[in-house]
Amino acid sequence: MNEKKSVLIGITGGIAAYKIATLVRLFKKAHWNVIVAMTKNAMEFITPLTFETLSGNPVITDSFERSLPVYGSMEHISLADSIDVFVCAPATGNIIAKAAAGLADDILSTTILALKKETPKIICPAMNVRMYENPATRDNLETLKKRGFIIIEPDAGELACGVEGKGRLPREEVIFAVTERETSGKALSGKKIIVTSGATVESIDPVRYITNHSSGKMGLAVAEECWRLGADVLLISGRDAVPSLTVPQERVTGASEMKEAVLRRLKEKGADLVVMTAAVADYTPEKTESRKIKKGEGGLTLSLKRTPDIISEIKKTSQVPVIGFAAESDNVVEYAREKLKKKGLSLIVANDITQKEGGFRSDFNHCYFVSMEETRELKRMSKRDIAGHLAGEIVLLFNRGR
Ligand SMILES: Cc1cc2nc3c(=O)[nH]c(=O)nc-3n(C[C@H](O)[C@H](O)[C@H](O)COP(=O)(O)O)c2cc1C
Structure with a gap:
């Protein structure tokens, strides 16, 4: 919980100012204390009343307002002292230039x-693409970067001025996620982690395929939690797995393609950990037909062959620790422990797929963390919370040096 974390959000005079109402709500939902400061020009776009209502705090708009010194007699100093993070x-191009030059002519x-x-x-x-690409703005952003400011690149797309280009304010969820990361303490900083997610898709012919019920939600939660704790994460995801707004994601289709992607990444960039959350098909059609199989009168028998075992393939060429996932309907913990030993895993997360609520596609699950030393049962909870517990185990794993 972030009960005591305070963020100061500085809003300047750009057309995207209205989007900050949603950003404030995201912070409040996560129990942050939100203080908003607005420039005079920002107030031309949206009123302080909106932010006062949403944040539950007075909005700072003027350094020389003496009748109501809410945050102290020298608000710029007391504010700067009291917050955990500034966003x-x-x-605007203007505030970026002022910050780079060290100008201080208003409260923000x-x-x-x-x-x-x-x-x-x-x-x-967030600005018009020509303003953003102007060498003056580029230089100012470079200066701020060198001084340790974190710059979230704007998105490309249609801008409010009607032109296409880079300059859109990034999604509010992204700004919030980056803020969470920068204030997390980054216990996984410097660690390279590969996470796989979702279901693989095995083609029968150009129209039909075999897949499973995995949505990719669990893998996404694990990847984003490790990323929040400062790790350098790559998600390798099945074609239809839920997308991430923050973690780089590579898409694959079949089990063989997922194996290739994991091994290639290990070879090219290395990794300190692989978390195999994906539901990889165990079987694939013996032959993928290049033309659609015509419907006949009778039944159709498909011949299936085993897919590559990705964990065994990793273990053949690398010493990287691997965390596995297992979905079982019987003897959940017992089977998971067997798999742990057989595959040389550091930890396995075992799911009971017979539970009535939770599991595939759900946002909740009931699972067990099984290691050589212990079995830990996690009561039914959200996949985000499970990922939080798993990230804690990952930190311990690195601290123990394996
Ligand atoms: C309708 C309108 C929209 C604007 N949108 C932006 C914008 O998206 N980004 C930007 O950098 N400036 C934008 N500007 C220009 C800024 O408002 C202007 O540079 C102002 O001086 C910024 O002041 P501030 O940084 O103190 O808030 C816009 C101006 C107008 C009139």
């Missing part, structure tokens, strides 16, 4: 200049 969104720019060295500072530029 400027949307950040003055507060930026007064921020503590160790306070994470996140800048979310």
